[in-house]
Amino acid sequence: MNQTMSITDATPDTGTNRSHSGLGIASFIMGVVTLLVFIAVVVIATGMAMAAGGHLDPKSVQAVMLGLSIVLDGLLSMIGLGLGIACAAQHRHRRILGIIGLCMNALVIVLVLVCFIIGNFKN
Numbered sequence: 001m002n003q004t005m006s007i008t009d010a011t012p013d014t015g016t017n018r019s020h021s022g023l024g025i026a027s028f029i030m031g032v033v034t035l036l037v038f039i040a041v042v043v044i045a046t047g048m049a050m051a052a053g054g055h056l057d058p059k060s061v062q063a064v065m066l067g068l069s070i071v072l073d074g075l076l077s078m079i080g081l082g083l084g085i086a087c088a089a090q091h092r093h094r095r096i097l098g099i100i101g102l103c104m105n106a107l108v109i110v111l112v113l114v115c116f117i118i119g120n121f122k123n
Helices: 022-051 061-088 096-122
Strands: none
Touching: 022 061, 022 096, 061 096
16 A cells, blocks of 8 residues: 655646657748748848839839749748648647747748739739
């Protein structure tokens, strides 16, 4: 009847030994990269427009490449958003990086859509 119990046997499993999900890490990295790329493209486009007198010709090669960069950035954010959703559905791993990545990728998608809406109103 005299059994000894260690402290680790008595503490409930709170999930502190869970590792981060690979999907969450990938979503977080894609969110950071796409957000930085979006900011860089907007800064470059603004600088090019300022250098050209406030207006960038939409048919120029530079404007087409900037637009293509925004579209590709939005597509990569959609992939990151899917990875974040998949990570949020997992219960065996920590989900915080996936949720942060999901939020950052959603933000980039919203910003890309806002750029397209603003671009359509200007034309």
